[in-house]
Amino acid sequence: MKSWWWMVGVMVGIACAQDQLVEAEEGSRPVPAEMQDAYFGDPGPDFLLDPQEILRPDERAEREKFLRYHAEDSKIDFHVLLFQEDQALPDGVRLEELGERFASKGKPALVALYFYGAPNRAMLEFSPDLTEKVRPSDANRLLVQCIRAAEGKGNAAEQLEAFCVQAAIRIFWVEQAVGLAAPTESMPSSSTEAPEPPKIEGVPAVPMWRVHAEAWIREYGVPAVTLVLAIFAGGIARWLIRRREVHTFPVATFESRLGGGHGAGIGSVVSFGSSEVSPTTQREQTSDSLGGI
Secondary structure, rough: HHHHHHHHHHHHHHHHHHHHHHHHHHOOEEOOOHHHHHHHOOOOOOEEOOOOOOHHHHHHHHHHHHHHHHHOOOOOOOEEEEOOEEEOOOOOOOHHHHHHHHOOOOOOOEEEEOOOOOHHOOOOOOHHHHOOOOOHHHHHHHHHHHHHHHHHHOHHHHHHHHHOOOOHHHHHHHHOOOOOOOOHHHEOOOOOOOOOOOOOEEOOOHHHHHHHHHHHHHHHHHHHHHHHHHHHHHHHHHHHHOOOOOOOOOOOOOOOOOOEOOOOOEEEEEEEOOOOOOOOOOOOOEEEEEEEE
């Protein structure tokens, strides 16, 4: 039942994103005509298409490096077309055709149309060989997760990075779902070394498992550390409270014998096993009789 409601939430989120997309396009400007061939023509060797030079050179190189690492380690390529925040796609552009163009490079592909600074307008399109296998609900869920990851960041550059990282992580599970990878191959682990990514001149090679580990730390590191610190602080507080506890021990009463307040030459000692534990937990009382003349 919970999973059904969760699916309803995902579909509502997609509907809201689509509504926002329509509203944004009503007041948007088209992609410059001289740039359209670079975006929608024959795909080149780059995985990040930024002919308008929206990113700084160092940012563009960093994103391209990440996408190349992903392509080396994954059976599904990931391409990103970067547009200005307020731009709209030209009339006649079909997402299905974009998927076909990038699949022509020899591998299944996922194409992202990303509007820099407006992650809620992002669109994803699988190549035809994947569209037949990936359920629409799964594709919608992937898009929602990527948008949420991006919207959790403070500036446009970090949003783009979070979007790409989240998409790359989810692509590994898509590979498993469509049968391109065995379960043990879907996500590199510490016991299975990931293939080394291609070396780019002037840039040290970084294995994909490290890239995904760093992405996990960036997304979940702070909550995990906060949880551990909270548990530790709770243990310390509990120890201090128990240490400061004060127990009041009851006065033991006994029935009189033959009407006397005490026996001649006989005493009784009532003791508790520990002065640091509540008396109510020390149920069994033992007496020590003292004899005297």
